[in-house]
Amino acid sequence: MSNQRKRLTGEREDEDDEDAEGIGEWERAYVDDRSWEELQEDESGLLRPIDNSAIYHAQYRRRLRMLSAAAAGTRIQKGLIRYLYIVIDFSRAAAEMDFRPSRIAVMAKHVEAFIREFFDQNPLSQIGLVSIKNGVAHTLTDLGGSPETHIKALMGKLEALGDSSLQNALELVNEHLSQVPSYGHREVLILYSALCTCDPGDIMETIQKCKKSKLRCSVIGLSAEMFICKHLCQETGGLYSVAVDEVHLKDLLLEHAPPPPAIAEFAIANLIKMGFPQRAAEGSMAICSCHKEVKIGAGYMCPRCKARVCDLPTECTICGLTLVSSPHLARSYHHLFPIAPFDEVPAFSSLNDSRRTLGKSCFGCQQSLIGTGNKPGQCVTCRKCKHYFCLDCDIYIHESLHNCPGCESIHRPKSVSLMEE
Amino acid sequence: MPSVASKQYSDDVSLLVLLLDTNPLFWSNTSITFSQFLSHVLAFLNAVLGLNQLNQVVVIATGYSSCDYIYDSSLTSNHGNFESRGTGMPPLFASLLKKLEDFVTKDEELSREEGHEDRTPSCLLSGSLSMALCYIQRVFRSGHLHPQPRILCLQGSPDGPEQYVAVMNSIFSAQRLMVPIDSCYIGVQNSAFLQQASYITGGVHHTPKQLDGLFQYLTTIFATDLHSRGFVQLPKPIGVDFRASCFCHKKTIDMGYICSVCLSIFCEHHKKCSTCGSVFGQSKLDEASSVSDKKRKAPHT
Numbered sequence: 056m057s058n059q060r061k062r063l064t065g066e067r068e069d070e071d072d073e074d075a076e077g078i079g080e081w082e083r084a085y086v087d088d089r090s091w092e093e094l095q096e097d098e099s100g101l102l103r104p105i106d107n108s109a110i111y112h113a114q115y116r117r118r119l120r121m122l123s124a125a126a127a128g129t130r131i132q133k134g135l136i137r138y139l140y141i142v143i144d145f146s147r148a149a150a151e152m153d154f155r156p157s158r159i160a161v162m163a164k165h166v167e168a169f170i171r172e173f174f175d176q177n178p179l180s181q182i183g184l185v186s187i188k189n190g191v192a193h194t195l196t197d198l199g200g201s202p203e204t205h206i207k208a209l210m211g212k213l214e215a216l217g218d219s220s221l222q223n224a225l226e227l228v229n230e231h232l233s234q235v236p237s238y239g240h241r242e243v244l245i246l247y248s249a250l251c252t253c254d255p256g257d258i259m260e261t262i263q264k265c266k267k268s269k270l271r272c273s274v275i276g277l278s279a280e281m282f283i284c285k286h287l288c289q290e291t292g293g294l295y296s297v298a299v300d301e302v303h304l305k306d307l308l309l310e311h312a313p314p315p316p317a318i319a320e321f322a323i324a325n326l327i328k329m330g331f332p333q334r335a336a337e338g339s340m341a342i343c344s345c346h347k348e349v350k351i352g353a354g355y356m357c358p359r360c361k362a363r364v365c366d367l368p369t370e371c372t373i374c375g376l377t378l379v380s381s382p383h384l385a386r387s388y389h390h391l392f393p394i395a396p397f398d399e400v401p402a403f404s405s406l407n408d409s410r411r412t413l414g415k416s417c418f419g420c421q422q423s424l425i426g427t428g429n430k431p432g433q434c435v436t437c438r439k440c441k442h443y444f445c446l447d448c449d450i451y452i453h454e455s456l457h458n459c460p461g462c463e464s465i466h467r468p469k470s471v472s473l474m475e476e
Numbered sequence: 477m478p479s480v481a482s483k484q485y486s487d488d489v490s491l492l493v494l495l496l497d498t499n500p501l502f503w504s505n506t507s508i509t510f511s512q513f514l515s516h517v518l519a520f521l522n523a524v525l526g527l528n529q530l531n532q533v534v535v536i537a538t539g540y541s542s543c544d545y546i547y548d549s550s551l552t553s554n555h556g557n558f559e560s561r562g563t564g565m566p567p568l569f570a571s572l573l574k575k576l577e578d579f580v581t582k583d584e585e586l587s588r589e590e591g592h593e594d595r596t597p598s599c600l601l602s603g604s605l606s607m608a609l610c611y612i613q614r615v616f617r618s619g620h621l622h623p624q625p626r627i628l629c630l631q632g633s634p635d636g637p638e639q640y641v642a643v644m645n646s647i648f649s650a651q652r653l654m655v656p657i658d659s660c661y662i663g664v665q666n667s668a669f670l671q672q673a674s675y676i677t678g679g680v681h682h683t684p685k686q687l688d689g690l691f692q693y694l695t696t697i698f699a700t701d702l703h704s705r706g707f708v709q710l711p712k713p714i715g716v717d718f719r720a721s722c723f724c725h726k727k728t729i730d731m732g733y734i735c736s737v738c739l740s741i742f743c744e745h746h747k748k749c750s751t752c753g754s755v756f757g758q759s760k761l762d763e764a765s766s767v768s769d770k771k772r773k774a775p776h777t
């Protein structure tokens with residue numbers, strides 16, 4: 056491409072339809088769009104476009120099989136109250152352009168999406184941000200529950216300088232997380248772009264210190280796999296993965312949003328006192344404790360000290376009581392009562408009789424389950440209610456809805472309380 | 477490119493998914509009979525279909541022991557030669573009425589099979605909400621040109637507390653998909669589930685006072701499409717009570733204690749969580765050695 060450009064620049068005086076960079080109008084359309092990459096050859100050598108939906112479905116089924124093999128049907132306890140520090144490496148390696156436009160921009164965008172997703176799935180948890188620049192670790196934001204504060208602080212300073220130091224970051228995070236209550240799960244997620252670490256002391260000692268304070272460290276590498284990161288994750292029980300492109304980076308980041316399986320000895324079970332504030336009456340005036348301004352109407356009153364707060368969930372600034380509303384707790388219930396994965400239906404078994412009774416369409420969306428050419432298309436079935444679902448409904452039900460429509464459409468006797476499922 | 481395509485599609489095209497309550501325990505003692513109610517609803521559906529040529533309506537019946545799709549206006553098999561029922565119902569809906577009749581008979585059979593244990597007279601709201609969301613998800617998958625979906629819940633039965641988790645899951649999923657859940661409650665007590673659903677998803681909740689004028693309430697409040705709602709004055713949400721109720725006494729509390737493992741709510745301090753069995757204030761290592769039957773925990777690496 057660059058050779059072509061040089062050739063064209065040489066002939067610039069002769070060509071009329073070129074701009075200053077020497078690329079023709081027709082070429083510019085192909086700079087970003089490489090549509091030839093979407094073609095594939097099939098067995099007989101004919102060209103055919105990549106079937107994205109089939110790949111998507113196959114990926115989903117594979118991932119589900121791995122997860123269910125790991126879980127082996129038992130209910131694993133999950134750490135629902137999490138205190139997570141995100142450590143972002145802003146050393147000069149982060150200015151590399153292998154992720155377009157640059158590693159920093161891609162990291163910032165995906166971390167913003169991750170923060171929103173994290174608070175959506177874990178409303179009672181808190182996040183803090185730490186950056187590594189010039190070999191020193193800085194705290195961008197303290198542990199807090201409001202996504203806007205974190206995102207604003209992150210987007211404010213996006214520049215890459217100097218070396219990266221893993222030990223300094225771990226020491227800083229360790230210090231912050233030692234002040235966290237004992238029922239919380241302490242986690243660190245490190246986004247590491249550099250290929251080395253310049254540490255003032257022995258990093259192995261720091262890793263042992265983290266292990267002793269029950270910190271679960273996970274690393275997502277952006278360049279290549281490093282032994283020290285792998286060792287850190289193995290020692291502390293976290294996950295180590297290396298991203299190959301932007302889409303993969305986003306997937307790896309979002310994998311850390313749902314609560315990880317709780318390591319038994321890490322958090323002490325405790326009763327946390329929480330308040331459920333009522334909405335303030337319309338038209339009532341009060342000085343809100345978060346902004347220190349007079350506000351009228353919408354807001355909540357702390358049940359213990361009657362101070363006014365603007366948004367939930369939050370900690371009352373006056374008396375320190377955690378204030379939540381029942382939907383925030385309800386958001387975490389699907390982690391406690393997960394639905395069983397659906398079973399795949401073998402394509403050519405003699406299912407004709409059962410299909411006739413249950414109809415040939417997906418129970419959830421009424422889409423026809425007959426594939427092309429009158430062959431039965433791929434579908435799945437729920438173990439409990441025996442209804443058939445199409446693959447897209449399967450993905451939607453397990454990733455977003457967390458309810459099986461078939462099981463919910465059967466009346467369960469009142470004696471089964473919701474906790475005994 | 478994609479944003480231009482969606483603007484070419486008129487932004488007031490809507491897909492209305494109606495969840496109709498057919499719970500016989502509720503309809504056996506109301507001021508309005510089911511057939512009068514149906515005539516209001518069918519006139520309303522006609523009105524919605526008349527507002528825009530491309531509008532779509534899907535009806536899902538919420539029964540006592542089952543839920544099912546009753547009508548889908550986008551299927552061409554509806555417009556056949558059905559004999560008019562002679563009761564003044566528009567022939568367009570003859571298939572709807574037939575399917576509804578079949579559904580109610582089947583639902584009654586299922587309820588009889590299960591026997592009359594002591595259960596709350598609630599309908600299966602969580603089931604029909606889940607089915608509606610699966611259908612809407614299918615509409616989203618069909619490409620850029622799709623109508624704007626919303627869900628309308630026409631219900632009179634009281635809430636069934638055993639459905640709380642499932643209903644909340646559906647509400648959060650609807651919030652994520654940006655699908656508003658409107659609710660029109662025609663029963664006696666207040667429905668906390670429907671109020672929360674409409675509040676969280678940005679829909680409209682209303683309890684009509686006079687059921688003779690139900691058609692009027694439906695067309696003035698619930699027929700407006702999402703784009704036009706910005707220009708119309710709709711009933712504002714009146715203080716939704718988001719306080720939780722404790723698991724031990726079921727009374728609403730202002731301040732309570734939450735188990736950090738399973739998030740159960742208690743009104744007083746306990747030594748042990750009655751839901752997950754965790755002993756409070758004790759490290760798990762001591763706990764594991766003392767009590768034998770515990771849920772299996774992830775192995776320490």
